[in-house]
Every structure is written in structure tokens, then in C-alpha cells.
Amino acid sequence: MLQHLCNRDTCMLALGGGVVGDLVGYVAATYMRGVPYIQVPTSSTAMLDSSVGGKTAINVPAGKNLIGAFHQPHVVYADLDCLVTLGRRELVEGIAEAIKMGCIRLPALFEVLEAEPARVMALERELIESVIYDGVRGKAEVVAADEREAGLRGTLNWGHTVGHAIEALKSPALMHGECVAIGCVVEAELSLRMGNSSLSREKIERVTRCFASYGLPIHVPRDLEISMLMKKMALDKKNLGDSIRCTIVTDIGVSVTNPQPVDKKLMETVMAESIAAGRALEQWKPHEGKVAVAAAGGQMAPPYSGIDAF
Numbered sequence: 001m002l003q004h005l006c007n008r009d010t011c012m013l014a015l016g017g018g019v020v021g022d023l024v025g026y027v028a029a030t031y032m033r034g035v036p037y038i039q040v041p042t043s044s045t046a047m048l049d050s051s052v053g054g055k056t057a058i059n060v061p062a063g064k065n066l067i068g069a070f071h072q073p074h075v076v077y078a079d080l081d082c083l084v085t086l087g088r089r090e091l092v093e094g095i096a097e098a099i100k101m102g103c104i105r106l107p108a109l110f111e112v113l114e115a116e117p118a119r120v121m122a123l124e125r126e127l128i129e130s131v132i133y134d135g136v137r138g139k140a141e142v143v144a145a146d147e148r149e150a151g152l153r154g155t156l157n158w159g160h161t162v163g164h165a166i167e168a169l170k171s172p173a174l175m176h177g178e179c180v181a182i183g184c185v186v187e188a189e190l191s192l193r194m195g196n197s198s199l200s201r202e203k204i205e206r207v208t209r210c211f212a213s214y215g216l217p218i219h220v221p222r223d224l225e226i227s228m229l230m231k232k233m234a235l236d237k238k239n240l241g242d243s244i245r246c247t248i249v250t251d252i253g254v255s256v257t258n259p260q261p262v263d264k265k266l267m268e269t270v271m272a273e274s275i276a277a278g279r280a281l282e283q284w285k286p287h288e289g290k291v292a293v294a295a296a297g298g299q300m301a302p303p304y305s306g307i308d309a310f
């Protein structure tokens with residue numbers, strides 16, 4: 001950029017998935033002490049999560065997101081047609097974060113995702129538009145109220161205490177959204193066991209079925225050891241002192257603003273039960289192949305209209 005004589009009236013464009021968005025955002029945050037940038041997210045994760053909220057970062061050998069800055073994009077422009085070329089597994093990975101968003105604060109979003117997995121995965125225009133719109137709205141509201149994660153923004157971390165620990169041990173075999181799906185199911189169970197009876201057994205089953213209906217995993221992988229998971233969890237940014245902290249969902253669409261301390265024995269028990277329940281079933285397998293787009297005569301705009309499968 002220096003060689004190209006870019007100065008402070010430069011505006012950067014982040015066209016791509018979350019990796020591109022985070023990198024361009026970080027460069028925009030630091031170049032000449034900050035230039036404007038526009039996010040044009042092309043993956044479901046980038047549309048629903050990384051392009052909104054102004055967190056930018058790069059990974060270094062010591063760990064993920066350790067060097068970064070808060071820098072809000074001037075505009076986020078999401079073209080839903082981009083989703084057509086994503087793999088089905090990548091599409092669904094981003095949807096895990098939308099299910100999470102529904103559970104923490106938008107019950108109507110959860111209900112749509114719960115009711116229509118096939119049509120959402122087929123990218124039926126009105127549905128996918130409402131899912132992305134509501135997911136973004138939910139995140140934007142949270143970030144507008146609490147940009148620096150002093151409280152409310154922490155609710156976005158639901159499922160991520162357990163999810164990050166699994167991801168640290170299973171990446172790249174499991175993707176972030178897949179680990180978050182497992183984490184949400186485990187953390188929902190924790191909530192009930194901690195006495196939040198309004199997140200009833202029946203509601204936990206609905207949440208679990210919803211993740212599963214998108215082909216996301218819902219059990220802690222059988223080859224993981226609880227002690228290793230606990231060690232990883234001890235490094236979580238939400239912890240205070242020696243305690244492990246999780247965002248707590250108390251009902252579908254309702255969550256506690258600040259992460260709460262969780263008894264370590266209870267965490268171990270719930271994770272062990274999750275592994276045992278998974279062992280009783282066939283091993284989870286990810287989706288293969290591309291997104292199967294809604295059939296001809298459906299809602300996709302040109303140039304994709306008429307394409308019904310890849």
C-alpha cells in the first residue's frame with residue numbers, strides 16, 4: 001500500500017470469507033492509524049458473524065486472534081448469491097452461529113431455523129435472506145450496545161467455552177461452527193443442571209434437534225479426553241481466576257448478560273455424558289459436496305436460476 005502511495009483517503013475492500021475480512025480489517029485499522037474499509041462477506045460465517053462487529057485480528061504462532069484491533073467497517077454489503085458456490089459443510093458451519101444467535105436473543109429466528117432446515121440449506125431466497133438479515137441484526141444490536149465486550153457482547157460466546165476447547169483439540173478435522181454446535185448443546189445441558197428450569201429438557205431437545213437437522217455434530221467427539229478439554233478450557237478468555245465461565249442461556253431466546261462461573265465437576269460430568277451418548281450412535285460425518293440450490297422456478301436470481309444441484 002505504501003508503494004502504491006495509498007494515503008488516508010484510501011478505502012479498503014474486504015471481499016471474501018472471514019479470513020480476508022479479519023486481515024483487511026486489521027490492515028485498515030492500522031494503516032496510517034486507520035483508514036475506512038468496507039466488508040463484502042462471501043461465506044455464511046463472514047455474513048453472519050465476522051463482517052459485523054468490528055473485531056479484526058490476525059493469527060500468530062502463539063495463538064488465534066492475539067494481534068488485532070476494534071475497527072468498524074463503514075458498510076457491510078452481503079450478496080446472497082455468493083452462498084451458492086460454498087460447500088454445504090461451509091454453509092452449514094455459518095448457520096450454527098445463526099442458531100446460536102436465535103437461542104441467546106432471537107426466539108423467532110430460532111423457530112425459523114428449527115422449522116425449515118431443508119429450505120434454508122437449499123438457499124430459498126426469502127428464507128435465507130431473513131436468516132442472514134436477522135442474524136446480522138442480532139449481532140449488530142449486541143455490538144452497538146457493548147462494542148468492547150464489557151457484558152452483553154459476551155452472550156455471543158454461548159457454546160464457545162466448550163466449543164473452543166474442542167476446536168483446539170480437533171481442528172482442522174472439525175470446523176469452528178461444528179465445535180460451537182457441540183458446545184451449545186453441552187452448555188444448554190449445563191444451564192438446566194445449574195437450576196435454570198425454564199430451559200426445560202424438552203427445549204434442550206429442540207435446540208439439539210435443530211443443530212442436528214443441519215447435519216451439525218451434537219456430541220463431544222468420542223476420542224477426546226475430559227482432562228485435555230478441561231485444560232484447554234482453563235485458558236478461556238472469559239475465565240476469572242481459577243473458575244471456568246460460560247454464557248448461560250436460560251430459555252430459548254434468553255441469556256444472562258455476563259458469563260457465569262460453572263462448577264468444574266459438573267462440566268466434566270456433562271461432557272462425559274455427551275461423549276457416552278455419542279458413542280452409542282453412529283460416528284458423525286460432515287456434509288460432502290456443494291450446496292444444492294432451490295430448484296428451477298425457485299427463488300435464486302440470475303445467473304444461478306435454473307441450477308438445481310452441483
Ligand SMILES: NC(=O)c1ccc[n+]([C@@H]2O[C@H](COP(=O)([O-])OP(=O)(O)OC[C@H]3O[C@@H](n4cnc5c(N)ncnc54)[C@H](O)[C@@H]3O)[C@@H](O)[C@H]2O)c1
Binds near residue numbers: 057087
Ligand atoms: N472478526 C470476527 O468477529 C470473527 C467472527 C467469526 C470468525 N472470524 C474469523 O473468520 C474466519 C472464518 O471465516 P470463514 O469461515 O469465512 O473462513 P475463510 O475465510 O477461510 O473461508 C472459508 C473458505 O471458503 C472460501 N470461500 C469464501 N467465500 C466463498 C464463496 N462464496 N464460494 C466458495 N468459496 C468461498 C474461502 O476461499 C476459504 O477457502 C476465521 O479466521 C475466524 O477467526 C472472525
Ligand SMILES: [Zn+2]
Binds near residue numbers: 160176180
Ligand atoms: Zn463463533
